Amino acid sequence: MLRKFHLATLAILAVGGLSALPAWSQTVNETMAAIKSDAKQDNPSFTEFSAARGESFFKTKHGSEWSCSTCHTDNPAALGKHAKTSKDIQPLAPAANAERFTDEAKVAKWFKRNCKDVLDRVCTPQEKGDVLAYLVTVRK
Amino acid sequence: MFKYQKFLQRGLVVGLLAVGVAMSAAQADDDEEYGERQSSKMIGENRGRDMYGVQMNAKFKAECSNCHIAYTPNLLPAESWRKIMSGLDKHFGSDASLTDAENKEITAFLVSNASNRWKAPTSPLRITETSWFKQKHNSREVSPAVWKNPKVKSPSNCGACHTRADKGDFNEDDIRMPR
Known part of the structure; x- marks a missing residue:
């Protein structure tokens, strides 16, 4: 009886422990691969991501008040600042912040939000991949 | 007898x-009084009191402190939170949308810990628009020069003066006006 109880408790604790881990933890390369697969699906003639195109996309305004660099600054390895609240934003470049682009849900959430703010639409997989290709080239 | x-x-x-x-x-x-009946069981007003007495919600704390401090639920009535949470895709000029599951959990936390002493029949979206806020920050309490200080920038920047605002604690003893 006692053993049964312990086994049940252990099972509950194990499941609880697992669910406390982030839902998806992946490397930056895996994130890039996932975006690449989306890009191929989105556009059959997709070839490659371009860091140069990503940098220009990152630093340019797209019809709205803000660009990516308005908050993340022109140096994505530096501390950013929220344009409205002035709250610090941790660096975006993986070289300066190892947590970046390792959580699939977080990546999806922030691309959705920030593309809406900067472009007033969702970003294409090509645009997301170009930006990530640029960000991984940024050194500390 | x-x-x-x-x-x-x-x-x-x-x-x-x-x-x-x-x-x-x-x-x-x-x-x-405006607000949720269940929170009125609490003795005294909860507005501006720190959150240590409340069961903190990890999702609220993580999600609502990305762009600003996690304004504590007791600063607005329940109906305000319901309105704010149903319009997160246009959140004061930014898209702050959440997944449905996150939204549901955080809304429930905000509503059940909302202000328990909301007398006005209003449910404003901005804490700074409430008559209570304006009265507490009138020109006798806070000189106009303070608002112009670049370290303050906006009345929504509670932490500029309320040093424990991120804990939901607005005790007067902790106020330090920046110079």
Whole structure:
């Protein structure tokens, strides 16, 4: 009886422990691969991501008040600042912040939000991949 | 003896009636207050008090402190939070949308810990638009020069002066106006 109880408790604790881990933890390369697969699906003639195109996309305004660099600054390895609240934003470049682009849900959430703010639409997989290709080239 | 008993009984009835009237008056007063009934069980006003006495919600803390401090639920009435949470895709000029599951969990936390003393029949979206906020920050309390300080920037930047704002604690003793 006692053993049964312990086994049940252990099972509950194990499941609880697992669910406390982030839902998806992946490397930056895996994130890039996932975006690449989306890009191929989105556009059959997709070839490659371009860091140069990503940098220009990152630093340019797209019809709205803000660009990516308005908050993340022109140096994505530096501390950013929220344009409205002035709250610090941790660096975006993986070289300066190892947590970046390792959580699939977080990546999806922030691309959705920030593309809406900067472009007033969702970003294409090509645009997301170009930006990530640029960000991984940024050194500390 | 019998007469005395009857007198006592009558007294008791009158007394109970009086208590009843007083209670329903209190009830009516309570009903006029804005906010959730369950949080009015708390003794005293919860507005501006720190969150340590409240069961903190990890999702609220993580999600609502990305772009600004996690404004504590007791700063607005429940209806305000419902409105704010149903318009997160246009959140004061930014898209702050959440997944449905996150939204549901955080809304429930905000609503059940909302202000328990909201007397006005309003449910503003901005904490700084409430008459309570304006009264507490009138020109006698806070000189206009303070608002112009670049370290303050906006009245929504609570932490510029309320050093423990991120904990939901707005105790006057912790105010440090930046120079």
